[in-house]
Amino acid sequence: MVNEQVDRFFEVLADPTRRQVVQLLGEGPQRAGRLAAATGVSSPAMSRHLRILLSAGLVTDERVAEDARVRVFRLRPEPVVAVQAWLDQVQAHWQENLGAFKTHLEGKS
Amino acid sequence: MVNEQVDRFFEVLADPTRRQVVQLLGEGPQRAGRLAAATGVSSPAMSRHLRILLSAGLVTDERVAEDARVRVFRLRPEPVVAVQAWLDQVQAHWQENLGAFKTHLEGKS
DNA sequence: GAAGTAGTTAACCAGATCTGTAACTATTAA
DNA sequence: TTAATAGTTACAGATCTGGTTAACTACTTC
Numbered sequence: 355m356v357n358e359q360v361d362r363f364f365e366v367l368a369d370p371t372r373r374q375v376v377q378l379l380g381e382g383p384q385r386a387g388r389l390a391a392a393t394g395v396s397s398p399a400m401s402r403h404l405r406i407l408l409s410a411g412l413v414t415d416e417r418v419a420e421d422a423r424v425r426v427f428r429l430r431p432e433p434v435v436a437v438q439a440w441l442d443q444v445q446a447h448w449q450e451n452l453g454a455f456k457t458h459l460e461g462k463s
Numbered sequence: 464m465v466n467e468q469v470d471r472f473f474e475v476l477a478d479p480t481r482r483q484v485v486q487l488l489g490e491g492p493q494r495a496g497r498l499a500a501a502t503g504v505s506s507p508a509m510s511r512h513l514r515i516l517l518s519a520g521l522v523t524d525e526r527v528a529e530d531a532r533v534r535v536f537r538l539r540p541e542p543v544v545a546v547q548a549w550l551d552q553v554q555a556h557w558q559e560n561l562g563a564f565k566t567h568l569e570g571k572s
Numbered sequence: 573g574a575a576g577t578a579g580t581t582a583a584c585c586a587g588a589t590c591t592g593t594a595a596c597t598a599t600t601a602a
Numbered sequence: 603t604t605a606a607t608a609g610t611t612a613c614a615g616a617t618c619t620g621g622t623t624a625a626c627t628a629c630t631t632c
Contacts, residue, residue: 368476376553381556385578398622402581421630423579438554441543442547444489448538448543508590511611512590513609532607
């Protein structure tokens with residue numbers, strides 16, 4: 355409704371664990387196992403979270419050359435930027451109309 | 464975990480209807496009934512959403528002087544700002560470490 | 573090749589949440 | 603004072619989501 359990408363973003367970040375993952379990935383790329391340990395969640399649970407983050411385009415993954423078993427995840431900035439833009443827009447409207455609200459309210463306070 | 468206010472914000476905005484309400488309130492204050500109509504949800508449902516938005520500090524409400532039955536809701540910018548700050552921080556880390564990631568990855572591409 | 577490690581998929585359970593209908597309060601209008 | 607309007611609360615049904623355990627695949631190491 356609001357915006358395809360923004361909607362998906364909020365949907366995905368509704369979960370605290372995924373929010374933590376995003377926070378962690380903001381600090382640098384991480385392998386799945388480490389993310390599971392860091393968030394205190396089981397591997398299967400983390401696996402699902404990561405799949406969701408991937409499908410929403412919030413992260414990318416990559417196999418490590420030295421060990422094909424490990425998967426490293428990295429944050430994609432684009433969706434973050436999109437959400438920032440949405441928030442900016444909401445706020446812009448808000449400020450734009452602020453004057454009008456004020457005068458509207460003056461009549462009763 | 465991430466931040467009290469930010470966590471609450473995402474929790475609350477996980478719901479698409481509430482997201483729409485925030486968007487609508489960004490454009491100006493609205494009474495409950497209009498919000499229900501605009502989002503296509505029943506009044507009881509909207510009532511509940513608004514209570515949640517209120518308790519999270521995302522909006523404020525006010526009775527109208529001319530008609531004590533209607534309740535007008537307005538967006539509070541503070542939480543929006545808090546979330547923007549969080550996103551900025553995530554992104555800042557990301558960019559900060561970007562150089563390091565790149566050199567790290569150069570070894571295998 | 574056998575054992576161990578990284579991660580995914582499957583099955584199932586538990587808790588949370590959203591919704592609509594119906595009933596109720598409060599306020600305004602006739 | 604009766605009828606209508608704005609909104610809330612209560613109830614019950616349905617869906618969704620996340621978590622765990624167990625089983626499985628793929629790769630590495632001994």
